[in-house]
Amino acid sequence: MIDTVSTEIAQGEERIRLEVADDGLAVLTLCRPDKLNGWSWESTRQLGLLADRIRFDPSVRAVLLRAEGRAFCAGIDVTAPGGAITGGSAAERTRNYYEGLRWVHERFAVLARLPQPVVAAVQGYCLGFGFELALMADIRVAAEDGVFALPEAQLGVAVDAGGDLRIAREAGAGWAKYLALTGRRIDAATALRLNLVQLVVPGAELDATARGLASEIAANAPLAVQGIKRAVDAYADAALPAALDRVAMTAALTLTSDDCREGYGAKAARRPPHFTGG
Secondary structure (H helix, E strand, O other): OOOOOOOOOOOOOOOEEEEEOOOOEEEEEEOOHHHOOOEOHHHHHHHHHHHHHHHOOOOOOEEEEEEOOOOOEOOEOOOOOOOOOOOOOHHHHHHHHHHHHHHHHHHHHHHHOOOOOEEEEEOOEEEOHHHHHHHOOOEEEEEOOOEEEOOHHHHOOOOOOOHHHHHHHHHOHHHHHHHHHHOOOEEHHHHHHOOOOOEEEOHHHHHHHHHHHHHHHHOOOHHHHHHHHHHHHHHHOOOHHHHHHHHHHHHHHHHOOHHHHHHHHHHHHOOOOOOOOO
């Protein structure tokens, strides 16, 4: 696993870039388009670090979360260093995954609980961790080519960052189970119908529309804007902390299972997996 204590981002190792404009808008950009902005432990560390900088910057009134390239985020980057967690026994490895996932939840919570509202601009693939990241935003704008999915169950693992819980909040428990249990992909029009995105626009208009929306929020009274966000989140997320702890344990158990090895092995070999429940 990567060094979770460091507060520096090495030059050339940026997964996410932060720019703060004069109009009170902070722009977080996923900047590994050659990897379809695949997610890693290092991406999570950088997200938490940059979100903390935004949190304590009084000049920032709203945040735009966007991505370079043809995909928002295609899920986990399985080639990233530090991807596997080790342990002297199966129990220790499960415990280490559990603590690692709790750490991920804490970093994601820094973004989700920012006092400033976050607007996400999503294009192309928005899968797995990418979908879960987009769901952390307060408002989501999707390009017409957006594709959304939680494919984890197809690989033998649980949804590990609470994306299924947030879908249940936005679209209802039935749709959360439908998407998470099947791993099926949905297009932007379906995501709009399910309230998982708030606007769908042509790809050429995505950046301007999302920036315009974030700037519109930034122009409003910050105390009122931040108070509204806190009140809505307090109502919508009342049961989230306890549920996320259960998510971390379920994900830790599945990540150390035989089915997980089989799922990833089958995907690499491009064959159907044979799951045994072990």
